[in-house]
Amino acid sequence: MTVSWLITGGCGFIGQNLLDNLLTDKTNYIRIVDNLSVGRKENLAELCEFTDIDGSDLDKGYEGTPGTVDFVKGDITDTRLMAKVTCNINNIVHLAANTGVIPSIENPMKDMEDNVKGIVSTLEGARLNKVQTVIFASSGAPVGAADPPIHEDLVPRPMSPYGASKLAGEAYCSAYYHCFNINTIALRFSNVYGPKSAAKQSAVALFIKKILNNETIHIFGDGEQTRDFIYVDDLVGAIKNASQRSLGGNVFQIATSKPTSINDLMMEMKKAFEKKDIKNIKVEYKDSRKGEVLNSFCDISKAKSLLEWSYSVNLQEGLGRTIDWFLKNKVT
Secondary structure, eight states: OOEEEEEETTTSHHHHHHHHHHTTSTTEEEEEEEOOSSSOHHHHHTTOOOEEOOGGGOOTTOOOOTTOEEEEEOOTTOHHHHHHHTTTOSEEEEOOOOOOHHHHHHOHHHHHIIIIIHHHHHHHHHHHHTOSEEEEEEESTTTBSOOSSBOTTSOOBOSSHHHHHHHHHHHHHHHHHHHHOOEEEEEEEOEEEOTTOTTOOSHHHHHHHHHHTTOOEEEETTSOOEEOEEEHHHHHHHHHHHHTSOOTTEEEEESOSOOEEHHHHHHHHHHHHHTTTOOOOOEEEEOOOTTOOSBOOBOOHHIIIIIOOOOOOOHHHHHHHHHHHHHHTTOO
């Protein structure tokens, strides 16, 4: 039986890794919508053959062929487009977003437009076309500065516009489940890293690129702030598990439950690069930045219980794989 997938933001880091995984099952039909503001079509071409289609031409009579990929260039805030690209789809994975705390502080209106209107447009398309499941890429940012471990029952108090927009997305997913019986599942991704992250500006990818370019790494604050780093293959596993379960209205922490300070991350990175005979890594400490949570790691017991999911790749192994990908692909 054909399973049809729509991946918003499918040319991005997580989208590419999800696509790569889904392509191993030839019963899957995959449709991607991306405005190419960050991702590139060349990213897709490295993974598969795909067909460019005009989203405005899609209607209820268009059914994708198993084992194929269609690409639609478009924006998730375009409600008419999203009403079209969601037709004849079983699972939507909503990855497209304005990402990051700092960009949201610099331009909170754009963050709201992309993240709130984007998920509502997607959910409306799902409602109109009777899509079974919508998986929403959320984050730990909605919770804000709570004492870790972070879990799903904490009262959200976002510290940034980004956290507020992701919280709004979770709320709309809950509303569309209760009002329209769409199987909406929000996954709060922790700090994701791994191959195909050349365009990312988060810690792991940014540090690797700085090292390969012989540039100074800037650590904000004293470096003792902690994060919960999860390898992208484990994250893709959580998405796939969620797609196979009726857990509408639920939110899940997707993480490792292991806090890692930025200083410890830097230490592990230095060890990994020393194995590649790359040394003399330059680090400089800067003042802390507003809106960023000091310490964060997660309790994943709910995901273990209901999604039957847990992580399998530790930080040392994951960093090694990620650095190998950057070196193999000559990404700097």
